[in-house]
Amino acid sequence: MLGKEKKWYAIYTKSRCEKKTDNLLIQKGIESWCPTQKVERQWTDRKKIIDIPIFRSYVFVHIDESDRIPVLETNGVINFVKYLGKPAVIQEEEIKTIKSFLLMPDASIQVTDAKILREKNRVKIKAGIFMDNEGEIVRLGKKKVYVQLQTLGQVMVVEFPIEQLLPI
Template sequence: MNWYVLYTKPKWEKKVAEQLLQKGIECYCPLVTQIKQWSDRKKKVEVPLFNSYVFVRLNETDRNLVFQSSGVVRYLFWLAKPAVVRDEEITTIKNWLEMPDQYEVSVSTLQVGDKVVLESGPFQSHEAVVKEVNRNNNYVLVLESLGCVLKMKLKQT
């Protein structure tokens, strides 16, 4: 069985994941906690790590079952084929979300466009392309197999 990427309606990621689980389809919607501010209050909310994406694990022959859930738009395609995410990439995302809030990373000598192999942390041994580095501890990590960019801010101790 492979992991595929579903594209959902905007803001439907959690609803789609819940519907798929109720139908017995293995899925994963990575969530992160953010503090949202309204005019009268602040609140911690869980939001999807990847907007409009839900990962599903099923056989190629069962791919059409997901369209029985409302909110599913289509599968994400990569090079004219349904995008397949490797098990280790899903595991890496899960591990990254479970990691402590502090990391020690040094990228001072890296230039935009450099290809690097990460030596530590949740993406250890993964190859990445440096797209952006700035002095506010914001880094851009490219996940090529998903065809998306993950922006990460490292917290200071």
């Protein structure tokens, strides 16, 4: 039965329509998943915990070939994320990894486009002893970034994992 094997795909949605699109797909009987996390947001008059999608404009669907058209016909869906002209298959292991991470208490994922991090860009440190300090990227490695910090009137270059940096 060629084409009946279910695989995970990423679909690109209209901006800020991830959760609505996910619900519409589920109503159609299509297995979909929009990974979200709870985040505290500050308004002028109150703080509120809200559920925000981790991947902006993306929803994952677990479908076989015959479900591709109904997915594309769903309101809010723009297209499948493609690789070499074909819908990109997301490995089951990657989906399981994200799901298991989100089950951990106080799990927090922040997706940053690696292209945003460039030499001379300013970044804010998200974790560790330099948390909330700002600096300038002086060198990019494969998994580490070297950031120049100005502390106590001194300039130092510190190595950070990419995940600990937030572009500003």
